[in-house]
Amino acid sequence: MANGRLVRIAGAHDALGAKLAQEASFQAVWASSFEVSASRCLPDASVLTMTEYLAAAAAMQKAIDIPVVADVDTGYGNNLNVAHMVREYEAAGITAVCIEDKVYPKVNSFAETAHDLLPLPDFVRKIETAKAAQRGEDFYVIARTEALINKLGVAEALERCYAYAEGGADAVLIHSKRRDQGEIVEFLNGWDGRCPVVIVPTTYPQWAAADAEKHGASVVIYANQGLRATVQALRDTFGTILADGTSLGVEDGIAPISDVFALQKLDDWMALEA
Numbered sequence: 001m002a003n004g005r006l007v008r009i010a011g012a013h014d015a016l017g018a019k020l021a022q023e024a025s026f027q028a029v030w031a032s033s034f035e036v037s038a039s040r041c042l043p044d045a046s047v048l049t050m051t052e053y054l055a056a057a058a059a060m061q062k063a064i065d066i067p068v069v070a071d072v073d074t075g076y077g078n079n080l081n082v083a084h085m086v087r088e089y090e091a092a093g094i095t096a097v098c099i100e101d102k103v104y105p106k107v108n109s110f111a112e113t114a115h116d117l118l119p120l121p122d123f124v125r126k127i128e129t130a131k132a133a134q135r136g137e138d139f140y141v142i143a144r145t146e147a148l149i150n151k152l153g154v155a156e157a158l159e160r161c162y163a164y165a166e167g168g169a170d171a172v173l174i175h176s177k178r179r180d181q182g183e184i185v186e187f188l189n190g191w192d193g194r195c196p197v198v199i200v201p202t203t204y205p206q207w208a209a210a211d212a213e214k215h216g217a218s219v220v221i222y223a224n225q226g227l228r229a230t231v232q233a234l235r236d237t238f239g240t241i242l243a244d245g246t247s248l249g250v251e252d253g254i255a256p257i258s259d260v261f262a263l264q265k266l267d268d269w270m271a272l273e274a
């Protein structure tokens with residue numbers, strides 16, 4: 001982000017997805033709590049533990065040369081859990097974590113349920129704790145507000161994000177589940193640029209990244225399109241094989257084994273043995 005250009009991030013749940021995001025030239029990978037929990041067929045509802053989310057994020061980071069931005073939900077509890085989380089993620093070589101201001105346990109923002117927020121001062125304390133816990137200078141803490149998800153309005157979202165920035169957040173993430181970008185534009189118009197703003201245009205996919213950049217967004221996360229593409233591709237492929245009684249019909253539309261060998265770096269490994 002140092003050159004002032006928009007950073008585009010793709011969501012993933014494992015090393016393979018992270019690597020394909022890098023191959024496509026995304027600049028970082030979002031270790032999505034929605035994707036990681038979905039990959040276990042579990043709800044994105046603070047069901048998995050920190051250790052499990054960390055293992056997924058660390059596996060991604062080991063496989064790629066671009067940063068992993070880990071979605072760490074609420075920080076897995078209270079302030080001491082946040083401090084422990086920061087130390088563990090930092091030690092695993094993760095570049096950034098994103099902590100959201102919902103009450104633990106949280107449920108995915110798109111679920112039709114309550115999305116209660118921590119009182120503002122309590123979440124500021126979480127951010128301060130996270131920043132105090134990090135050991136190196138380069139670790140990055142993103143503060144995410146769910147004020148718009150909780151229908152509290154743009155003024156509340158701005159008040160919270162200004163407070164989170166003052167608490168030491170390196171960036172703020174403003175999430176919305178409206179079908180248009182209206183409230184995000186309103187937020188960006190009210191933001192003075194004191195730290196970068198991250199957006200997640202899942203429900204307003206028509207908003208082009210270039211336009212978001214013009215309005216002042218610094219980072220755009222395509223949080224779950226990879227997972228959803230995988231679900232659809234597997235359904236189509238498995239369905240066709242059974243319907244046709246042969247896999248011939250899918251051969252032209254799926255990656256060859258040699259492609260998978262390349263992703264596994266098989267040649268490098270064989271050379272190691274030699």
Ligand code: SPV
Nearest residue numbers: 032033034035071109223
């Ligand atoms: C995720 O990808 O897990 C996110 C984004 O937190 S969302 O699912 O939109 O809440």
Ligand code: MG
Nearest residue numbers: 032033034071
């Ligand atoms: Mg999440």
